[in-house]
Amino acid sequence: MFPIRDHNPSERTPYVTYALIALNVVIFASYWPLFNDEPVLGAFFQTWGMQPFEVSSGAKTHTLLTSMFLHGGLMHLAGNMLFLWIFGDNLEDQMGHVGFALFYLTAGIGADIGQLLADPSSQVPVVGASGAIAGVMGGYLLLFPRARVDIILIFVIFFKIFPVPAWVMLGVWFALQLFNGVVNLGGNGVGVAYWAHAGGFLIGLLLCLPLWLKRGGPAFWQATEGHPPHPEAKYVSTLPLVTRRK
Numbered sequence: 075m076f077p078i079r080d081h082n083p084s085e086r087t088p089y090v091t092y093a094l095i096a097l098n099v100v101i102f103a104s105y106w107p108l109f110n111d112e113p114v115l116g117a118f119f120q121t122w123g124m125q126p127f128e129v130s131s132g133a134k135t136h137t138l139l140t141s142m143f144l145h146g147g148l149m150h151l152a153g154n155m156l157f158l159w160i161f162g163d164n165l166e167d168q169m170g171h172v173g174f175a176l177f178y179l180t181a182g183i184g185a186d187i188g189q190l191l192a193d194p195s196s197q198v199p200v201v202g203a204s205g206a207i208a209g210v211m212g213g214y215l216l217l218f219p220r221a222r223v224d225i226i227l228i229f230v231i232f233f234k235i236f237p238v239p240a241w242v243m244l245g246v247w248f249a250l251q252l253f254n255g256v257v258n259l260g261g262n263g264v265g266v267a268y269w270a271h272a273g274g275f276l277i278g279l280l281l282c283l284p285l286w287l288k289r290g291g292p293a294f295w296q297a298t299e300g301h302p303p304h305p306e307a308k309y310v311s312t313l314p315l316v317t318r319r320k
Contacts, residue, residue, distance in 0.1 A: 080240070126190040126193055126195065127196060184209070188270055205274035
């Protein structure tokens with residue numbers, strides 16, 4: 075089960091969202107050849123990924139930033155960029171270009187710190203934009219809890235697309251991160267930074283609180299009933315490869 079789009083069109087061109095997606099893709103392409111040489115790839119991630127035991131001792135703190143632009147594989151990159159594509163434009167619309175860029179970087183660094191605090195002795199490099207994007211999702215949940223998000227539910231040989239409120243999709247996602255983080259506390263070699271996801275989500279929500287209050291707080295929810303403060307997008311088909319927005 076994963077989202078494929080929302081019904082929340084942005085009212086300005088999300089240049090920062092586009093730039094972040096492009097930057098992540100370009101960086102991934104630059105070290106793609108290293109995937110043919112596992113020792114070299116491992117050394118690369120150890121240099122630029124965030125290793126909690128190093129950062130907790132005050133070394134290589136720059137990796138709190140560099141790690142969020144690295145990915146461990148093509149599907150890792152594709153999944154993160156899909157989530158950024160769906161949810162990033164709406165926060166950029168509300169925050170402005172510069173504000174959203176600062177928000178994204180702050181959420182990403184904070185997410186890495188969350189993973190570091192959960193397992194400070196880990197020597198496994200943490201890489202990926204997941205923490206920063208989790209922050210975007212947390213902010214989205216606060217501002218648009220009832221925006222409709224189309225998710226695709228895949229069974230063994232067939233699939234179905236249906237809309238759900240953002241609070242359902244994002245709430246389930248966050249609960250899964252917390253559950254998996256607790257179950258795998260201490261690492262256990264799972265290879266997923268669940269506490270970075272959960273931490274980034276909470277940081278994003280908190281960072282969006284001033285904007286939400288500026289919009290009126292509970293009054294903003296009452297005025298919009300948790301929906302976007304503009305007409306929702308309507309789709310002429312439920313087939314993911316041929317849909318177009320009216």
